[in-house]
Amino acid sequence: MTGPSTTTPGRKASRGRIDKRQAILDAAFTVFAREGYANACVKEIAAEANVAKPTVYNHLSDKANLFRHTIEMAAETAMAENLAVVERLADPGDDLRAALEDVGHRLLLCYCSDESWALRRLLHAELVRFPDLQETVRGGGSHRLTEALADRLARLTLTGRLRTSDPALAAEQFIALLTGPVEARSGFGTRQVPDADLRALARAAVHTFLQAFGTEADFTATDARP
Amino acid sequence: MTGPSTTTPGRKASRGRIDKRQAILDAAFTVFAREGYANACVKEIAAEANVAKPTVYNHLSDKANLFRHTIEMAAETAMAENLAVVERLADPGDDLRAALEDVGHRLLLCYCSDESWALRRLLHAELVRFPDLQETVRGGGSHRLTEALADRLARLTLTGRLRTSDPALAAEQFIALLTGPVEARSGFGTRQVPDADLRALARAAVHTFLQAFGTEADFTATDARP
C-alpha cells in the first residue's frame, strides 16, 4: 500500500525498476532463509517485497532463477565483508598476534551473522539440486577468502614475521581452526554465541596457529599480555 | 534403542514388522538424502520401501516424525563409526604421529561418505524447522565425538606423549584441522575426494596439531619420514 515509489517521485521511472528488483531479491533472501527453498512460496516472497506475484516473475522469471540470483547476491555481500576483514592484515602493526586475533574475531563475527548462517544452510541444502551454484561458491566463495588470506600470510612470511612453507595450506588451517569449533558451539547456527566466546575462540585459534607457523617474536610479545 | 537387534519371542510376526519399519527408515534416508525434506514425498519413500503409503503412516505417523527417526538412525550409525575410529587411539603404538594420521585418515573417510554428507546436508538444512533435532545432534552428535577424542588426548597427555592443557579444545581443533579443509576441496560434498588427497589432508592436519600439542619425541620420530 505504501510502496517505496511514493517517496521519491522524481526518480521513480529510472530507479523504480532497480529498487523493485532489489526489494524482491532482499525479500527472497529473507524468506528462503526462514523457510528453505522448497518450503518458501513465491506468494510470500512477493508479499514481503510489497509486490504482486507476477512482478516477481517479470523480474526473475523462475523460482529457481530467483533462488540463484538471491544466493549469488548474498554470497557476494558476505564475501566482500570477509575480504575487507582479511585486508586488515596488510598492515598488522607491531603485535602480530593481536592483529591476527582481531582479524579472527572479526571473521567470526561475519561467520556468525544470521545472514551467513542462512546462506551456508541454503547452500548446503540445495547444492545438490542446483549444481551451477557450485560455480558461485567456487569462484566467488570460500576459495577467494583463503586465497586472499594466503596472500597476506605469504607477505608476512616474506617480511619474516611468520614461517609458512605453504601459505595456502596455512590459510586453510587458520580458517578451519577459527570456524570449526564455532559450528558445534552455536548449535549449527541456531544459538547465538556471546561475543566474549568468539574472542576466546579467536585467541585459541591464533594460539595454535602461531604455535605452528609463528616466530620467536610472537611468543615473547605475548608473554606481556594477560 | 529400537534397533533391529532386539530379540522378540514371536519371531515371525515381530520380525516382519521390524523389518518393514527398518525398510521404511532406510528408504526414507535414501529419498530424503536425494531430494531434501520438503521435496521428498511419502509416496516415493513408500515405493522405495516396497510398501503402501498408509503403511508408512501406520509405522511412523507423520512425515515429520519419519524424518526425525530417519535422521536419528543415520546419526547413530555415523557416530558409531566415528567413535570406533577414535577408540584406536587407546593403543597408539610407538609412532604417535603415525597413529594420529591413521585415525585422521579414517575419520575423513567417514566424514566423506555419501551418507555423512547427506546427513550433514539434511541437518544443516532442516535444523531450523526441526528444533528438537538439536538434541539429537547435541547428545549423540559431534559433541560425543570431541568428548571421546578429548578423553584419548587427555590420556596421551597423562602418559607424556602430548602436551594439551585443555584436551577438549585440542580435540575440537584436531577435528577442525582435519575436516575444515575438506569442505572446500570436495565442493561441499558434491565431488569425490581421492583417497591420496585425504591422506595428505590428514598428514597436514596432524603436522600442525603436533606442532601445537606434540612433544619433542614426535618430531624426532618424524624426521626420519619422507
Add this chain to the structure above:
Amino acid sequence: MTGPSTTTPGRKASRGRIDKRQAILDAAFTVFAREGYANACVKEIAAEANVAKPTVYNHLSDKANLFRHTIEMAAETAMAENLAVVERLADPGDDLRAALEDVGHRLLLCYCSDESWALRRLLHAELVRFPDLQETVRGGGSHRLTEALADRLARLTLTGRLRTSDPALAAEQFIALLTGPVEARSGFGTRQVPDADLRALARAAVHTFLQAFGTEADFTATDARP
C-alpha cells in the same frame, strides 16, 4: 455428498472405481463440449462428476490424457450408432429408395445429435494440438463408416439393385450428399434442424445418389410416391 455410491452399497468396492472413472469421462465430455479443451478446467469437470479434483488425476493422470480418453469414448459411441444404422441396408426390402432414405434420415439424426456436433467441434479444433487423435479418427472414425457403407453398396450392386463401379467412392459421395447440406442449414450445429427438414435432406440426397448409381427399378418405384 449425493454420490452414486450410496445407492448400491453392496457392489461399491468393485464397481465404485469403474463407475467413478466413467462418471469422470462423462463429465469431461459434457464440460469439454461446453467449453472447449483449453477453456475447460479440471476443477469444473471434477465438480460435474461429483469427485474431488485429485481423483480425476488419479484416474486419468493428465488433462490431455483425460481429453484423449474422453474423445475416444465419444467417438466409439457415435461410431457404433452410425454402424448400426448402416447395417440396416443388409436387408433393404423391396423399396430400395425408401430403405436408403430411411438410412439417410437415421444417419442425419445421429449426425445432428448434440454429442455428435460437440465431438466434431472438439476434433476439428484440437486435432492440430493432439496429433495422435488422428489415429482415433482414422481407425475408428469416418473411415469405418464409409467402409461399412461401401460394403453394403457393393452387395447391392452384386444383387443388381445398384450400379456402382467404385463402391467406396459411392459411399463417400452418399455421405457427402447427406451431411454436406446440413452443415450450413444447422449453422454449424448451433441451430436445431427440424426433423421434417432432415427427412427432406435425406430424400434429396438419395434422389441425386440414385440418379448416379441407381437402376431403372428405383425410378419406376419412386414414380408412385408424392
Add this chain to the structure above:
Amino acid sequence: MTGPSTTTPGRKASRGRIDKRQAILDAAFTVFAREGYANACVKEIAAEANVAKPTVYNHLSDKANLFRHTIEMAAETAMAENLAVVERLADPGDDLRAALEDVGHRLLLCYCSDESWALRRLLHAELVRFPDLQETVRGGGSHRLTEALADRLARLTLTGRLRTSDPALAAEQFIALLTGPVEARSGFGTRQVPDADLRALARAAVHTFLQAFGTEADFTATDARP
C-alpha cells in the same frame, strides 16, 4: 469496408495506423490459427506483429474483439477467392464438364489452403462461444457461395445446358460432393492432399453431379475424353 485500400489525405500518419492495425490482424490470424483462441495469448500476437501489448488493446480493445475482427477478415478474404472462382462459370465455353471440373478443382484448392482449414477450425471450435460469428458466417460465408453458384447453375439451366429443378439444392450438392470426400482424405486438414488427388476428386464430383443434373450433351462430350 475498412480495408487498407481506403486512400487518406494525411498519408504518412494515417497509413501508419492502418498498417499497424492490419499487421496486428495478420499476426492475430497467424497465432490464432496455430494455437486456437483460448491458447493464443495477446503477448504472442503483439510480438508477432512487432507491437507492444497495449497497442493491441488500443486498436482492438479486447481479445474477443480482436478475434472477431480477425475471423471476419479471414472469412472475407476466403469468400472473395471462392466467389471469383465460381464467376468463371459465367462463360463455361463449349465443354461444360471441363468447365465444372476446372471450377471444382479451383474450389478445392481454395478449400485446402492452410488459411481455409485454419479458419474453419477456428469457426467450428469457437462458434459456440462467439454466437455473433454466426452472422459473419451466415451473411458472408458459405451461404454466399452456394447462392452465387446457384445463380450460375440457374443460368446454365436456362440456356439448356443443365437440368436443375432447384438450383439452390443443386449448388449445395455440388459443393457437398466436392468437399465432403476431401475432409477424410486430408485427415481433417492435417495432411496435404496432392494436386492430382484434388483433380480426381473434382472429376468424380462433377461426374456424379452431371449424372443427376446434366443433359445428353454432357455425356457425348465426355465419351471422347480419356
Add this chain to the structure above:
DNA sequence: TATGAATGAGCATTCATTCAT
C-alpha cells in the same frame, strides 16, 4: 496389519488487462 481410493489444501506459473509515462 496392509492397502487402494479419495480428498482438502496449497503452489508455481500464466494471462488478460490497466496505469503512468
Add this chain to the structure above:
DNA sequence: AATGAATGAATGCTCATTCAT
C-alpha cells in the same frame, strides 16, 4: 499514439493425510 511495468484472477498439478476394506 505507443509502451514498460504491474497486477488480480485463474489453472494445472502435487502432496500429506485419512477412510473403508
